[in-house]
Amino acid sequence: MIVVVEYGAGNTASVANALSQLGVEYKISDNEMLVGKADKIIFPGVGEASSAIRQLHLNNLFTMLRVVKKPLLGICLGMQLLAEHSDEGDVACLGVVPTTISKFPEAKGFPVPHMGWNSVKVNNDSPLFEGIKQDEFFYFAHSYYMPINEFTIAKADYGIPITAAIRNRCHYGVQFHPEKSGEAGLRILKNFVDLCS
Amino acid sequence: MITKRIIPCLDIREGRVVKGTNFVNLRDAGSAVELAQRYYEEGADELVFLDITATEEKRKTLLELVKQVAAVLRIPFTVGGGISEIKDIEMLLKAGADKVSLNSSIVKNPELITQAAKRFGSQAVVAAIDTKRIGDQIKIFVKGGKEETDRIGLPWCKEVVERGAGEILLTSMDHDGTKSGFDIEFLSQVTENVSVPVIASGGAGSKEHFAEVFLQAKVDAALAAGIFHFQELNIGELKNYLQSQSISVRV
Numbered sequence: 082m083i084v085v086v087e088y089g090a091g092n093t094a095s096v097a098n099a100l101s102q103l104g105v106e107y108k109i110s111d112n113e114m115l116v117g118k119a120d121k122i123i124f125p126g127v128g129e130a131s132s133a134i135r136q137l138h139l140n141n142l143f144t145m146l147r148v149v150k151k152p153l154l155g156i157c158l159g160m161q162l163l164a165e166h167s168d169e170g171d172v173a174c175l176g177v178v179p180t181t182i183s184k185f186p187e188a189k190g191f192p193v194p195h196m197g198w199n200s201v202k203v204n205n206d207s208p209l210f211e212g213i214k215q216d217e218f219f220y221f222a223h224s225y226y227m228p229i230n231e232f233t234i235a236k237a238d239y240g241i242p243i244t245a246a247i248r249n250r251c252h253y254g255v256q257f258h259p260e261k262s263g264e265a266g267l268r269i270l271k272n273f274v275d276l277c278s
Numbered sequence: 279m280i281t282k283r284i285i286p287c288l289d290i291r292e293g294r295v296v297k298g299t300n301f302v303n304l305r306d307a308g309s310a311v312e313l314a315q316r317y318y319e320e321g322a323d324e325l326v327f328l329d330i331t332a333t334e335e336k337r338k339t340l341l342e343l344v345k346q347v348a349a350v351l352r353i354p355f356t357v358g359g360g361i362s363e364i365k366d367i368e369m370l371l372k373a374g375a376d377k378v379s380l381n382s383s384i385v386k387n388p389e390l391i392t393q394a395a396k397r398f399g400s401q402a403v404v405a406a407i408d409t410k411r412i413g414d415q416i417k418i419f420v421k422g423g424k425e426e427t428d429r430i431g432l433p434w435c436k437e438v439v440e441r442g443a444g445e446i447l448l449t450s451m452d453h454d455g456t457k458s459g460f461d462i463e464f465l466s467q468v469t470e471n472v473s474v475p476v477i478a479s480g481g482a483g484s485k486e487h488f489a490e491v492f493l494q495a496k497v498d499a500a501l502a503a504g505i506f507h508f509q510e511l512n513i514g515e516l517k518n519y520l521q522s523q524s525i526s527v528r529v
Binding site: 092094095098099101102127128129158187190191192193194195196197198199200218220222223224238239258260261262263264266267 | 279280281282283318323348349350352353354371372373374376396397398399400401402444445472473474475476496498499528
C-alpha cells in the first residue's frame with residue numbers, strides 16, 4: 082500500500098488525483114503507525130519549511146521518516162525537508178541528504194519564486210527517470226532551492242544550477258511537482274510506484 | 279531552461295465559461311471542465327479560473343467545479359473570484375487548486391496577502407490587478423472593473439510583492455477584449471520593478487502579440503481567454519510560432 086503523508090503542510094489532493102488517474106491504490110494519512118506500515122511513502126509538501134517540520138514533530142512523523150527503510154518520495158518542500166537544514170525559518174530538517182536549503186539569490190531575469198516549466202537534466206540511470214527523455218519539462222514552484230550535491234540525480238538551471246531530484250538509497254526526492262507536470266510527471270509517479278526500491 | 283508560460287483563462291459563471299469585451303457583454307463559450315481538458319491537450323502550461331460573478335453576487339467560488347477540474351487536469355491551475363478570507367483559500371487549495379488569485383479583497387484588506395502567504399506559501403498567492411488609464415495615471419479598479427480605487431499602478435504592484443504575493447496577474451482593462459495587443463508599456467515598468475513573475479493579461483489578438491509581450495515587456499507568462507475559447511488561435515500553433523521567434527516554450 083502507498084501512503085501519502087498528510088501533515089497539514091501538503092497539498093495531498095493533487096497527488097491523490099494523480100495516483101487515482103494511474104489506477105494506484107493509496108491511503109492518505111498522518112498516522113505514524115500507518116505510515117510506518119506502508120510499502121511506499123509519498124511525502125508531498127507546500128508552504129514554509131519550519132512550520133512543516135513543526136507539524137511533522139506534532140504528528141510523531143519526524144524520526145520515523147528519517148529512519149524508515151521503505152521507498153519514500155519527497156515532493157517539492159517534501160524533498161527540501163530531506164536536507165540537513167533549511168534557511169527558511171532556520172530549521173533542522175530530516176538530514177537524509179547532507180546539504181542546506183537556501184533562498185534563490187536575486188538575479189535579473191530570474192524572478193522568485195522559480196515558477197513554471199523548466200527542463201531537467203538527468204545524470205543518473207535511476208529507475209525514477211525510466212523512460213523520461215533528457216531535457217524533459219517539469220513544473221516547478223519554489224523560492225528556496227537545494228544546491229547540487231553528491232545525491233543529486235537530476236538538475237535544472239535557474240540562473241544557478243539547482244537540484245531537481247535526489248536519491249539516497251531508498252529516499253528519493255523531486256523539487257518539481259510530478260502531479261502537475263502532465264504525462265511526464267505521471268510517468269515519474271508510476272516509476273516510483275512500480276520500480277523504485 | 280525556464281520557459282514562458284501560455285495561460286488560457288476561463289471566466290466562469292454558474293459553471294459555464296463566458297467571455298466579454300471590456301469586462302461586459304458576456305458570451306457563452308462552453309463547459310469549463312471540457313475546455314480545461316481541451317487546453318491541457320493543446321499544451322497549455324497552466325489554467326486560470328475566474329468566477330467573475332462571485333464578487334458582485336457575494337457568493338463563493340464553485341468548489342465542486344474545482345474538484346472536477348483537479349481530478350482530470352495534470353497541470354497547475356489558479357482559482358479566483360470573490361475570495362476574501364483565509365478559509366476560502368484553504369477550501370480551494372484543499373479541493374485541488376494550486377493557487378488562488380486575490381483581487382478586490384486585497385485592495386480592501388492588504389493584510390490578507392500577508393496572512394495567505396504565511397499560511398500557504400507565496401507560490402500559492404497570485405495578486406490579480408486590474409488597471410485602467412485615467413488621464414496620465416494608471417489606476418487600480420476592483421469588483422470586476424466596476425469600481426475605481428485610490429490605488430495607483432506601480433506602487434500597488436510593489437506593495438503586493440512586499441506583502442508576499444508570489445505572482446502578479448496584471449490585466450489592462452483598456453486592452454481587455456480589444457485584441458489590440460497587451461499593455462507593453464506598463465507591463466515593462468512592472469517587470470523592471472518587481473522581483474516576482476508577472477503574467478500579462480488583456481489584449482491578446484494574434485500570435486505576434488504574445489511574442490511582443492515576451493520579448494519587449496519581459497513577462498514570464500501571458501494569459502488570454504476569448505482568442506483561445508473560440509479557437510481563433512490554437513495553443514500548439516502559438517507555441518510553435520513563439521519557438522520560431524527564439525522564445526523558449528514547452529513544446
